[in-house]
Amino acid sequence: MAEVALRNVTKRFDDVEAVRSISLDIPNNEFVVLVGPSGCGKSTTLRMVAGLEEVSAGDIYIGGELVNDLPPKDRDIAMVFQNYALYPHMTAFENMSFGLKLRKFSKEKIKKRVDSAARILDIVPLLDRKPKALSGGQRQRLAMGRAIVRDPKVFLFDESLSNLDAKLRVQMRTEIKRVHQMVKTTTVYVTHDQVEAMTLADRVVVMNNGAIEQIATPQELYHNPKTRFVAGFIGSPAMNFLRCRLEGNGTGRHVRLSDTIRLPVPASRAARYAALDSKELLLGLRPEHITEPRRSDRDQAREFAACTSTRKAARCSNPKYRELLRFRIAAKRRVRNP
Amino acid sequence: MSTAAGALRRAPLRASLSRNRRWALITSYVFLVIFAIFFLVPPYSMIVTALKSDAEVARMATNPWIIANGITFDQFRILLTQADFLIFFKNTLIVTLCVVAITMVVSVLAAFSLGRMRFWGSGILATGIFLTYLVPDTLLFIPLFQIVKAVGLLNSYWGMVLVYPTLTVPFCTWIMIGYFQSIPKELDEAALIDGASHMQMLTKIFIPVALPGIIAATIFAFTVSWAEFVYPMAFLYSPDQQVLTVGTVMSLIRADVYKWGMLMAGALIAAAPPLVIYAFLMDYYIAGLTAGATKG
Numbered sequence A: 001m002a003e004v005a006l007r008n009v010t011k012r013f014d015d016v017e018a019v020r021s022i023s024l025d026i027p028n029n030e031f032v033v034l035v036g037p038s039g040c041g042k043s044t045t046l047r048m049v050a051g052l053e054e055v056s057a058g059d060i061y062i063g064g065e066l067v068n069d070l071p072p073k074d075r076d077i078a079m080v081f082q083n084y085a086l087y088p089h090m091t092a093f094e095n096m097s098f099g100l101k102l103r104k105f106s107k108e109k110i111k112k113r114v115d116s117a118a119r120i121l122d123i124v125p126l127l128d129r130k131p132k133a134l135s136g137g138q139r140q141r142l143a144m145g146r147a148i149v150r151d152p153k154v155f156l157f158d159e160s161l162s163n164l165d166a167k168l169r170v171q172m173r174t175e176i177k178r179v180h181q182m183v184k185t186t187t188v189y190v191t192h193d194q195v196e197a198m199t200l201a202d203r204v205v206v207m208n209n210g211a212i213e214q215i216a217t218p219q220e221l222y223h224n225p226k227t228r229f230v231a232g233f234i235g236s237p238a239m240n241f242l243r244c245r246l247e248g249n250g251t252g253r254h255v256r257l258s259d260t261i262r263l264p265v266p267a268s269r270a271a272r273y274a275a276l277d278s279k280e281l282l283l284g285l286r287p288e289h290i291t292e293p294r295r296s297d298r299d300q301a302r303e304f305a306a307c308t309s310t311r312k313a314a315r316c317s318n319p320k321y322r323e324l325l326r327f328r329i330a331a332k333r334r335v336r337n338p
Numbered sequence B: 001m002s003t004a005a006g007a008l009r010r011a012p013l014r015a016s017l018s019r020n021r022r023w024a025l026i027t028s029y030v031f032l033v034i035f036a037i038f039f040l041v042p043p044y045s046m047i048v049t050a051l052k053s054d055a056e057v058a059r060m061a062t063n064p065w066i067i068a069n070g071i072t073f074d075q076f077r078i079l080l081t082q083a084d085f086l087i088f089f090k091n092t093l094i095v096t097l098c099v100v101a102i103t104m105v106v107s108v109l110a111a112f113s114l115g116r117m118r119f120w121g122s123g124i125l126a127t128g129i130f131l132t133y134l135v136p137d138t139l140l141f142i143p144l145f146q147i148v149k150a151v152g153l154l155n156s157y158w159g160m161v162l163v164y165p166t167l168t169v170p171f172c173t174w175i176m177i178g179y180f181q182s183i184p185k186e187l188d189e190a191a192l193i194d195g196a197s198h199m200q201m202l203t204k205i206f207i208p209v210a211l212p213g214i215i216a217a218t219i220f221a222f223t224v225s226w227a228e229f230v231y232p233m234a235f236l237y238s239p240d241q242q243v244l245t246v247g248t249v250m251s252l253i254r255a256d257v258y259k260w261g262m263l264m265a266g267a268l269i270a271a272a273p274p275l276v277i278y279a280f281l282m283d284y285y286i287a288g289l290t291a292g293a294t295k296g
Helices: A042-050 A092-102 A107-121 A136-148 A166-182 A194-200 A218-223 A228-233 A267-276 A295-303 B002-050 B054-058 B074-081 B085-116 B122-133 B137-150 B157-163 B165-182 B185-194 B198-209 B211-227 B230-235 B244-252 B260-282
Strands: A004-013 A016-026 A031-035 A057-062 A077-080 A154-158 A186-191 A203-208 A211-216 A240-249 A252-256 A262-264 A280-285
Touching: A004 A042, A016 A042, A016 A057, A016 A211, A031 A042, A031 A194, A042 A057, A042 A077, A042 A154, A042 A186, A042 A203, A077 A136, A077 B185, A092 A107, A092 A136, A092 B185, A107 A136, A107 A166, A136 A166, A166 A194, A186 A194, A194 A218, A203 A218, A203 A228, A211 A218, A211 A228, A228 A240, A228 A280, A240 A267, A252 A267, B002 B260, B054 B260, B074 B085, B074 B260, B085 B122, B085 B157, B085 B165, B085 B198, B085 B211, B085 B244, B085 B260, B122 B165, B137 B157, B137 B165, B137 B230, B157 B165, B157 B230, B165 B211, B185 B198, B198 B211, B211 B260, B230 B244, B244 B260
Parallel strands: A031 A186, A031 A203, A077 A154, A154 A186
Antiparallel strands: A004 A016, A004 A057, A203 A211, A240 A252, A240 A280, A252 A262
16 A cells, blocks of 8 residues: 655657656545546556656656666556456466565465455356456456456556456446445556546546546546546546627626627626637536426527437437437538547 | 359358368368378388397398288397497587577577567677578588587587587577567566566566477477487597487497397487477467456
């Protein structure tokens, strides 16, 4: 158990800057998820914390100790890899005990720890089997067991569930959360799956192009995204972006979408946007915020003619939505998500 | 309706597939039989000749493919009791075991560092090692002669222990590099995090996982050292230092007198150890030992 701190950490591969001066503080026992599109530098960041990649600039601290030049084995971390990385010639028991044996633990202690971890993960009957005799989910559990058994300061997960089928992924997600609640340990989890990030994390770190876009709790991230990237990345179906103009009207304000459509800015925020009056802005509109029109808004509603109400919501991971609707506002003013 | 039409369309396709398969099988078997005959005739001739008496071998009237006057083990008895055959055998065994050991230690270590530990120039070095394998021993023995002479190992089978690895190490290293590179890199990263040193990673993870490759390399090194002819021919001249390949030929062919029975008996005995090695090791030579390490 330890806190992890990154200070202006940069990673360069030749001329390419994969991670750009990121800073991050992870308190003890927190479950932090690094999320972002492919190539955003999240895995590289994790690998730098693990010691599998050298840091080009900046400092990494684990438990207050500078670990930049410390080899992985001396960082007291455990990592669960995307493709399990189990030792194929060893049984599940040997896989789990390998790290302990190298650290010269006594046989009794090794057995005790392995048994305890196996019980937590419900893999006790599988301990004599080799990885090839295990299913995908069992291998994933074993990989987690290998990490747990070491009782490390920090757990690192590198897209650990992306090889599993959808059903198993949901199941393992719950499992990981349960294990984290049982074995309180600082955890850094990398994924490109925002649902995974939102359901697992105490705090989510959204990364893009090697930089951190926002660090926040899942709720905060969803309701108060700091950048357009975060707004567009988090949420499924994604947020709609509409060009609009902010209009002041006495103390109240409106965002105007077309000649006939305007939406009121909540009074609590109206004053905050005063400086942006008459400016062209982007309005972010989450799909669930589009509802049936109230009586007073009927005139405007006509403008939002639902064109092709098609595309079944099969692509949409949120069961709340049954259909995807596409609206056209006046003169095709819809802006695509980034 | 559409299902019925689909079934009709599929039927001729299936028939044509099975016809294709039948022809492929027939062709395969024809070639298999031709090659089997081609490769089995020499060993058959060896066995038949080794089990004949000298008199029968010399008699031109009899059919050389059958044993007309009964089986005799005289050739083996004389070979093992009166000739230097056992000395050659012992020398060959010592040389081969030493060469296999040296080769495996050198090539496993070299392949591990070249294949897994990224360092500047490792790619060029790996190619360079393989290129040395392409220089034939018939050219290499001339400079090697100077070296063997300089270290005082001319006419000593220990000289063979020194020179044979020039034939075995490059190819074995090359085979092993391929095997080591095929092992997922997450495996060494997992081992690093588990606390393994590079040596522990090699001995506890890589060698067991790359066992099929190591066995293939061992078989290669064994066969090459057991059957090498040019170097002992060039560097050894006393019978007490000679190895099987050259020794058998030199002691059993006197001018134009060929002791065919003993030559064949000697060849049979000489061929036995590689056969035994193959038989034992092939059981372990199973592909797919990495199954289960990562997502398949």
